[in-house]
Amino acid sequence: MRYAIIESGGKQYKAVEGETIEVDLIAEETGKQIEIGQVLLVSDGDNILVGTPAVAGATVAATVVDDTAGPKIVVFKYKPKIRYRVRTGHRQKLTRLMIDSIDIAGETRNKPAKQEAAPKAAAKRKPAKKAATKTAAKKTATKKTAAKKTAKKK
Numbered sequence: 001m002r003y004a005i006i007e008s009g010g011k012q013y014k015a016v017e018g019e020t021i022e023v024d025l026i027a028e029e030t031g032k033q034i035e036i037g038q039v040l041l042v043s044d045g046d047n048i049l050v051g052t053p054a055v056a057g058a059t060v061a062a063t064v065v066d067d068t069a070g071p072k073i074v075v076f077k078y079k080p081k082i083r084y085r086v087r088t089g090h091r092q093k094l095t096r097l098m099i100d101s102i103d104i105a106g107e108t109r110n111k112p113a114k115q116e117a118a119p120k121a122a123a124k125r126k127p128a129k130k131a132a133t134k135t136a137a138k139k140t141a142t143k144k145t146a147a148k149k150t151a152k153k154k
Helices: 113-153
Strands: 002-008 011-016 020-024 033-036 039-044 047-050 058-069 073-079 084-090 093-104
Touching (some): 002 058, 002 093, 039 058, 039 093
Antiparallel strands (some): 002 039, 020 093, 039 047, 058 093, 073 084
16 A cells, blocks of 8 residues: 655645545646645655655645535633633635555556546446336236236126
């Protein structure tokens, strides 16, 4: 499993290939691919590269999935006996990023994860068609049993 520690908006995040992370708001359009150059650490199994402060030539390619808002935080100020009560709230604006790849300058790698994803999607479609035919068979079977019951009553 390859991962990297990146810096975005003054905060550090663990970026794993193929997963999503939420970072502070980035002014980019949804679906656009961006490159993050502030890579502080790269780990690939036993190989660990630590930067001082950043790893030279390392980049993280990510795709902007969407802009969201974080959890609501309620701030309540209260002073007893003097009727001072102030209630405010805050929701941090976030950008969700899908980590596409973690690259190091001068290194070549095979990326089989994208090739395996296509057959899985095709395999998921086939059972859905079988389920539709099973439900159609059940409907005709219930109609036949209903017709038999009405015939017996007459």
